[in-house]
Amino acid sequence: MSERPIRVLVAKPGLDGHDRGAKVIARALRDAGMEVIYTGLRQTPEQIVAAAIQEDVDVVAMSILSGAHNHLFPKVVNLLREQGAEDVLVVGGGVIPEDDIPFLKEAGISEIFTPGTPTSVAIDYIREHVKRK
Amino acid sequence: MFDNEKLEKISDAKKEWENSTLSKTISRFPERKEKFTTGSGLEVKRLYTPEDIKDLDYNEDLGYPGQYPFTRGVQPTMYRGRLWTMRQYAGFATAEESNKRYKYLLEQGQTGLSVAFDLPTQIGYDSDHPLSEGEVGKVGVAVDSLKDMEILFDGIPLDKVSTSMTINAPAAVLLAMYIAVAEKQGVSKDKLRGTIQNDILKEYIARGTYIFPPQPSMRLITDIFEYCSKNVPNWNTISISGYHIREAGSTAVQEVAFTIANGIAYVEAAIKAGLDVDSFAPRLSFFFNAHNDLLEEVAKFRAARKLWARIMKERFNAKNKKSMIMKFHTQTAGSTLTAQQPDNNIIRVTIQTLAAVLGGTQSLHTNSRDEALALPTEDSVRIALRTQQIVAHESGVTETIDPLAGSYYIESLTKRIEEEAYEYIKKIDELGGSPKAIEKGFIQKEIQDSAYRYQMEVETGKRIVVGVNKYQIEEEGHKDILKVDPSVGELQKEKLRKLRAERDNEKVKETLEALRKAARTNENTMPYILDAVKAYATLGEICGVLREEFGEYQPSIIL
Numbered sequence: 001m002s003e004r005p006i007r008v009l010v011a012k013p014g015l016d017g018h019d020r021g022a023k024v025i026a027r028a029l030r031d032a033g034m035e036v037i038y039t040g041l042r043q044t045p046e047q048i049v050a051a052a053i054q055e056d057v058d059v060v061a062m063s064i065l066s067g068a069h070n071h072l073f074p075k076v077v078n079l080l081r082e083q084g085a086e087d088v089l090v091v092g093g094g095v096i097p098e099d100d101i102p103f104l105k106e107a108g109i110s111e112i113f114t115p116g117t118p119t120s121v122a123i124d125y126i127r128e129h130v131k132r133k
Numbered sequence: 134m135f136d137n138e139k140l141e142k143i144s145d146a147k148k149e150w151e152n153s154t155l156s157k158t159i160s161r162f163p164e165r166k167e168k169f170t171t172g173s174g175l176e177v178k179r180l181y182t183p184e185d186i187k188d189l190d191y192n193e194d195l196g197y198p199g200q201y202p203f204t205r206g207v208q209p210t211m212y213r214g215r216l217w218t219m220r221q222y223a224g225f226a227t228a229e230e231s232n233k234r235y236k237y238l239l240e241q242g243q244t245g246l247s248v249a250f251d252l253p254t255q256i257g258y259d260s261d262h263p264l265s266e267g268e269v270g271k272v273g274v275a276v277d278s279l280k281d282m283e284i285l286f287d288g289i290p291l292d293k294v295s296t297s298m299t300i301n302a303p304a305a306v307l308l309a310m311y312i313a314v315a316e317k318q319g320v321s322k323d324k325l326r327g328t329i330q331n332d333i334l335k336e337y338i339a340r341g342t343y344i345f346p347p348q349p350s351m352r353l354i355t356d357i358f359e360y361c362s363k364n365v366p367n368w369n370t371i372s373i374s375g376y377h378i379r380e381a382g383s384t385a386v387q388e389v390a391f392t393i394a395n396g397i398a399y400v401e402a403a404i405k406a407g408l409d410v411d412s413f414a415p416r417l418s419f420f421f422n423a424h425n426d427l428l429e430e431v432a433k434f435r436a437a438r439k440l441w442a443r444i445m446k447e448r449f450n451a452k453n454k455k456s457m458i459m460k461f462h463t464q465t466a467g468s469t470l471t472a473q474q475p476d477n478n479i480i481r482v483t484i485q486t487l488a489a490v491l492g493g494t495q496s497l498h499t500n501s502r503d504e505a506l507a508l509p510t511e512d513s514v515r516i517a518l519r520t521q522q523i524v525a526h527e528s529g530v531t532e533t534i535d536p537l538a539g540s541y542y543i544e545s546l547t548k549r550i551e552e553e554a555y556e557y558i559k560k561i562d563e564l565g566g567s568p569k570a571i572e573k574g575f576i577q578k579e580i581q582d583s584a585y586r587y588q589m590e591v592e593t594g595k596r597i598v599v600g601v602n603k604y605q606i607e608e609e610g611h612k613d614i615l616k617v618d619p620s621v622g623e624l625q626k627e628k629l630r631k632l633r634a635e636r637d638n639e640k641v642k643e644t645l646e647a648l649r650k651a652a653r654t655n656e657n658t659m660p661y662i663l664d665a666v667k668a669y670a671t672l673g674e675i676c677g678v679l680r681e682e683f684g685e686y687q688p689s690i691i692l
Contacts, residue, residue, distance in 0.1 A: 014252070015252035016252060016341070017342050018381075020468070024584055024588050068267035070267075070619075071619075097506060099610070115505045116471055116473050116601045118591075119588065120592060
């Protein structure tokens with residue numbers, strides 16, 4: 001039986017336009033055999049969740065460098081729950097101070113990848129933790 | 134540079150060296166790698182000799198400082214006359230807080246200001262816009278109206294400092310606010326010195342803070358060129374930026390090529406709008422990145438200067454020497470800083486500072502050690518500024534002009550970067566110029582390929598990043614980092630409520646309608662923006678009118 005590939009939505013919430021990391025991770029996930037959809041810049045949490053549901057993804061991977069993560073990441077998790085899509089794995093990355101990580105995990109972001117993380121670490125994490133197979 | 138007889142002797146001696154001395158060593162001690170490359174991936178030879186620069190024509194290719202083609206520098210005496218402007222990019226939270234940081238930096242010996250605006254300001258939203266939530270005051274200062282700008286420059290004499298503002302899509306509005314603050318301080322427009330970034334093409338390519346589609350964006354830019362050439366003669370009306378192109382992952386060669394291709398597009402747009410090249414070209418300035426590969430970076434700056442001079446003279450028939458001069462600001466490379474062992478970043482920044490100075494920069498921002506973690510603290514900003522001061526006053530590299538010139542390697546690499554960048558420019562010309570090449574995704578794709586290649590080189594260990602993939606240590610969490618108080622958003626909203634209650638709203642409406650009319654015609658928009666700003670129309674209101682008239686840019690997604 002052939003397994004369906006893991007589907008990932010790579011998203012840039014907020015106004016931050018630095019998407020080098022998002023694009024590099026998108027390409028690395030794709031090279032690792034996943035199906036990747038990239039939202040482009042300046043997405044609201046509502047737009048991200050709508051795209052996640054429409055595209056029926058298993059994972060939402062968000063990237064923020066502007067410091068707005070504490071505000072925007074939890075919003076996405078909450079909206080996914082409201083839409084009954086709590087089985088979607090949510091991970092985040094970017095310039096995120098260590099102090100903020102416990103709060104973000106509590107809010108339902110499964111893992112936070114900070115600068116210097118090899119793409120292979122994110123790939124392995126997603127493979128191991130994806131909830132819908 | 135050398136006569137053939139001498140070259141032959143050098144060549145014979147080299148062969149002799151290879152066969153005797155070198156081969157013995159190599160057979161016993163092989164070299165560390167089979168192939169050595171620069172940070173950009175250009176192959177580096179074991180040794181450079183006069184043979185590698187045998188075609189170099191000193192007068193044609195290098196000349197003298199302050200003379201065409203300016204390879205050796207744009208001023209005749211360079212740092213012997215005056216050091217570069219030390220200009221730390223700063224701004225966060227409210228205008229009040231940022232004003233304090235500017236005064237601190239000026240007390241510490243900084244010689245110019247550089248304003249960082251928050252993302253809502255850069256995208257033309259007021260702090261109370263729904264999309265501003267969570268972003269107010271985060272990566273820069275929030276400026277909603279002339280009121281904030283008055284506070285930002287309170288007690289800072291605008292006829293004495295020069296100010297650089299990192300603002301692009303709404304550059305005309307922030308420049309108008311600056312002019313209005315100066316007027317209130319009694320400083321006339323012709324005394325104002327500084328730069329607005331105002332480079333929209335690189336926003337579409339690399340930085341993402343665009344508002345309008347390319348055509349009206351280019352029109353706003355040429356409006357500024359025209360207005361300033363008549364009214365604010367000492368203002369640098371654009372800073373054509375390779376910095377963000379490099380941060381997005383380009384190589385040094387691509388940084389030079391894409392920046393100059395964008396420069397060509399601005400010159401063409403202005404000429405098309407009816408301006409004479411020599412009326413605006415002297416006020417064009419550039420902004421580059423400085424990475425760790427010291428010698429490649431030095432060669433990059435020299436190649437860029439020469440290439441621009443050639444293009445302005447030969448392609449655009451500029452007559453004024455100043456039109457051919459590439460003046461540039463440099464910032465050390467944020468993307469090279471690591472969250473791991475952040476103190477190592479001080480050393481990276483020192484090397485990058487040397488690259489910028491040996492490359493002949495006119496002004497410099499040095500990044501702080503903690504920038505891979507958050508906005509810099511006051512302590513780390515001071516160390517970053519001290520890095521510049523130590524290079525300026527203690528290293529000795531400022532005592533003579535262009536000290537690395539004549540190095541076989543530097544000259545050969547300068548030529549190589551010039552040639553490779555020129556190939557890219559030709560390719561972009563074939564695609565119909567930079568805006569077309571961006572539309573087709575060509576430039577973005579080239580940069581993404583380089584960024585991905587870089588990442589994979591780090592992950593496979595082909596490229597060493599100290600503290601990240603080699604020499605790691607166990608580290609504790611970094612506690613001493615700057616955090617912006619989340620109440621800043623509320624503070625700004627309150628200020629806006631008060632402003633809207635107290636100002637003459639009829640006047641605001643009138644000035645905005647006048648701006649709308651100008652936007653619909655070919656009239657220069659700058660005087661109308663200035664009127665609206667002075668009536669305390671907000672940034673969001675002014676950009677709102679322009680959004681309605683011009684539309685918003687919808688990027689195509691290229692992966």
